[in-house]
Amino acid sequence: MKILVTGGAGYIGSHVVKLLLENSEHEITVLDNLVTGFQETIDALTVIANENSKTLNFIEEDLSCFDKIEVIMTEDHFDAIIHFAASLVVPESVENPLKYYLNNTANTANLIKCATQNDVKKFIFSSTAATYGEPDPALVNLETGLKESDPTEPINPYGMSKLMSERILQDTACAYPAFKYAALRYFNVAGSDPDGRIGQSTENATLLIKVAAEAATGKREKMYIFGEDYPTPDGTGIRDYIHVVDLAQAHIEALDYLEDHESDVFNVGYSRGFSVKEVIDTMKKVSSVDFTVEIKERRAGDPAILISDNTKIKNAMNWEPKYDDLEVICQTTLAWEKRLK
Template sequence: MTNNQSILITGGAGYIGSHVVKLLLENSNSDITVIDNLSTGFKSTIDELKKIRDFDFIYADLSNWDEIKGVFKAKQFDAIIHFAASIIVPESVKEPLKYYLNNTANTTNLVKLAVEYKVKKFIFSSTAAVYGEPTIKEIGDGIDENFKTEPINPYGQSKLFSERIIQDTAKANPDFKYVIFRYFNVAGASPDLTIGQKTKNATHLIKVAAETTVGKRDKMFIFGDDYPTKDGTGVRDYIHVMDLADAHIKGLEYLEKNESDIFNVGYGKGASVKEVIETMKKVTGIDFKVETAQRRLGDPAILIAKNDKIINKMGWKPKYDSLETICKTAYEWEKRFNEQAE
């Protein structure tokens, strides 16, 4: 575990960022600073994390470049873990400039400040959306990091632009090193249920299924049952949020002795929409209403990661590699979160 470092985490009040903060607070003595504008993150999550031990929380927006520069002037950082971003695909199609400004321009400024203030390690939260809409034939037994990058929406494009900016900066500045993580489908919650996914108007399948299970929604939808898959529904690689968080800690350790690189983060196996719904019903013992609707634009039939690289090069070992575990923690968190809100 990374110790004695000063680490800046952008978006640390959000879903994935908060789980990384939790692991760092519990397992290292690193000095943590979180920046979040609380647009999708929550102050209550920060308050929960501060029960572990205290850390600096700065309420700020990355678009306020002067204010962010002031943070770097006030404190020297050894590493940045950059989560803060807009992530809703349909919204990115309707509001592309929001995505290019928030995701690409703000990342560019953050990278500029990292170089200017001699921050040597940069961990970037990217996405499998950079791979676009591959066909089943192209996917084969999974997508590796060398697969062509052809995003089909501004969200994926904004992340790919950011990747290139980070890579080009590292080429020009030998002391600046990065790890880029391309996430597949993240779900679940911390097993102790202190933090989890609070996203409003969630669109992710397992979160939506959990909300339906506890009665937050009266039904949920399967978007398309005519895909060329085993049961006609889309297949995705689901990863537990704690395993994803652990990958970020491994990423910091990796950069101590290794060169910059890009890694897929997934389990290397897929589950269909119908399988996820059946698993949620099985682990909760609750039947809920499911209807079929039309396909959503830009949803590939299958998206599965090849994860050999992160396992072999980084020594990453998933601990929660089970659809049952993912669904159960998502449900237990939703149940608790629902009770807290009442």
């Protein structure tokens, strides 16, 4: 297959591209405007491609340039698209919602339009647990995890921009039966390639494990716990942290799945959670650094527990996680952080 990977110079996309280059015969083209992705990542992936006697095609382009995207899609005849490119900072989405509706929803709609016009058969979409919003404990079982059929009530423009894209995919697949999609709702993504060749280089990251790794490497003086009075065993919020390589593998399985199944939405997580304190303690243990942690007030919109029910993807696909271990997630995050300047 010829596969277009948008956002392949970014954190998660680059891990998927690496797996595709190492383990498949597909021809890969990355399209990225490098707004939060890195040329160094493309360079590292190019080396990996060469080692595997392959070529990595890279197009530096912005998805909002609709005319150019149309030309690329018409000329290149892709069989599948894996669409990572997006803006993803939740507080920024509240301050600047139009940036999110334009970059995440409008650009996705245009990409889907070009896909249907050019016979693209498979579309894998990066969705998010933010589509669920702040789940109502009266309606969902937070302990066993969120199901794909649970209510989706995003509480910020980021989550809504992704939910709208899911809806556009659903309606398009109804209208164009040859077009199939899998929307993967990622939970908290962390860790990096165990080979240490790519990782998360995102600047000003707000994700807990990355922040803890920055504190452990002295890039931050201290870090904060937001809220210590949640109804959880140690009072801090519980989240479902998934290693990026397991998440990447789910995309490969989703491509196979669409070969002979219909479009669908899947959670991708481990169906178990760790508290903020457990994560920090694990990062301190693997780094042997007792960095400073301060307690602050809860942040608005942070639910006590957010974990996935991954029964659906496990039953549907051959997806078998290999890195479901908090120490490994923290170690690989830390190893990459040490390599970054």
